[in-house]
Structures are given as C-alpha cells and as structure tokens.
Amino acid sequence: MAAKDAEPEVAEEATKPASAKAKSSWLPLILALVLAPAITWSVAQFVLLPQLKASLMEEAADTEIVARRDAPEKKTGPGGGDGQGGSGDHGQEGATDIAQGYKMENVVVNLAGTMGTRYLKASFMVTGSDPDLITKFEGARPQVVDVTLAVLSGLTLADLEEPGSKNIIRERLVDAYNQVFGGHVAEQLYFSEFVIQ
Numbered sequence: 001m002a003a004k005d006a007e008p009e010v011a012e013e014a015t016k017p018a019s020a021k022a023k024s025s026w027l028p029l030i031l032a033l034v035l036a037p038a039i040t041w042s043v044a045q046f047v048l049l050p051q052l053k054a055s056l057m058e059e060a061a062d063t064e065i066v067a068r069r070d071a072p073e074k075k076t077g078p079g080g081g082d083g084q085g086g087s088g089d090h091g092q093e094g095a096t097d098i099a100q101g102y103k104m105e106n107v108v109v110n111l112a113g114t115m116g117t118r119y120l121k122a123s124f125m126v127t128g129s130d131p132d133l134i135t136k137f138e139g140a141r142p143q144v145v146d147v148t149l150a151v152l153s154g155l156t157l158a159d160l161e162e163p164g165s166k167n168i169i170r171e172r173l174v175d176a177y178n179q180v181f182g183g184h185v186a187e188q189l190y191f192s193e194f195v196i197q
Contacts, residue, residue, distance in 0.1 A: 100133035101125045104144075109153040111160070111196075120152055120160070123193035126177060126186045133185060140180055147176040160196055 105123040110116050126137065137144055151172045159165060170189045177186040 100129070100131060101127045102134050102137040104148060106193075107148055107152065109149055111157055112154055113156045113158075118157055119197050120155065121193065121195045121197065122152065122191060124173075124189050124191045126174070126189050128185050128187040130185050136181055136185055137177075143180045144177065147180055148173065151176050157196070166191060166194065 103123070103125050106121065107123065108119055108121045111118045111120055127133075130136070151169070155169070159168075162168075170191075173189050174186045178184055
C-alpha cells in the first residue's frame with residue numbers, strides 16, 4: 001500500500017510545476033495590459049500637453065502682437081475722449097482724421113502650385129489719407145484689379161500657412177497700389193473676408 005500512496009504524491013508534484021509555469025507565462029501579458037495605458041497617460045500628461053500648451057501660448061501671443069500693431073489708433077482730444085467732442089460739436093478736425101477707403105469685394109484667385117484645385121477669396125478695404133483716394137482707385141480700376149490678381153494669385157498654399165502671412169499680403173498689396181499711382185496713396189489694408197478653399 002505504501003507504493004499506492006507514493007504514486008499520487010508523484011503525480012501531484014508533477015502538476016505543480018506546470019501550473020507555476022502557466023502563471024509565469026501570464027505575467028508579461030498582465031503587466032503589458034496594466035502598464036501600457038499608464039505609460040500612455042503619463043506621456044500625454046507630462047510631455048504632449050505641456051508642449052501643446054506652450055505652442056498655443058506662443059501663437060496667442062503672436063496674434064495679440066499682430067492685432068495691436070494692426071489696430072487703428074484712436075486720436076484723443078484734450079478731454080481724453082475720442083477726439084469727436086461730447087457736446088454735439090463734431091467739428092472739421094474730426095472729419096479730416098478719418099481715412100478714405102476703397103472696398104474690393106469677393107476677389108477670387110487660384111493659388112499658385114495647386115493646379116487650380118485651391119483658391120483664395122478675399123474682401124478688403126484700402127485706406128489712406130488722400131482725399132481723392134476713392135476717385136483715384138475708381139479711375140484706375142483695371143490696373144488695381146490687375147495688380148490685386150497678380151499679387152494674390154502668386155501666393156502658394158505654403159505662403160498662406162506661414163505665421164503673419166496676412167501682414168505680408170497687406171504690405172505687398174499696398175506697395176503694388178502705390179506703384180500703380182506713382183506715390184503714397186494707399187496706407188493700410190483691412191481684410192473683411194479671407195477664405196482659403
């Protein structure tokens with residue numbers, strides 16, 4: 001009988017190492033399932049989000065600087081107001097400070113390098129202190145439209161994706177208009193619509 005009792009013990013000992021091996025083979029899988037989400041969350045929280053926040057803050061600061069530079073300055077009168085007076089006296093002085101403006105609406109051009117698949121649609125106002133600005137622009141409308149189309153259609157999609165691209169386009173258009181008129185007629189350009197499709 002002692003031999004019969006010895007056989008179950010040997011069989012029991014043989015099954016123990018197999019179950020230990022099975023448990024140890026599951027350990028890497030369990031660790032991978034637990035650690036992968038934890039590592040992913042850590043990388044997103046401590047690496048990606050701080051970089052994204054820094055990038056957005058830089059972009060917001062750049063936009064604020066450009067907006068301050070492009071915003072028209074209000075002329076203040078002696079009382080600290082807006083130069084218009086508060087008593088109903090809107091004298092000649094306030095009228096001469098207002099810049100003349102010429103509107104260009106719904107200018108549509110194909111972008112360079114896109115084989116006609118992408119276009120730019122823009123509307124804007126050109127301003128200047130010349131009292132005859134509107135008359136000059138209307139008299140030279142074909143040349144104005146031509147230089148506008150030449151400047152805008154010469155732009156590539158990469159040009160438009162650069163930071164500050166609208167300011168560069170403003171400068172190019174103002175310079176082109178001043179070349180058409182042979183003098184300093186156009187001073188500033190304000191976009192009311194700027195769509196890339």
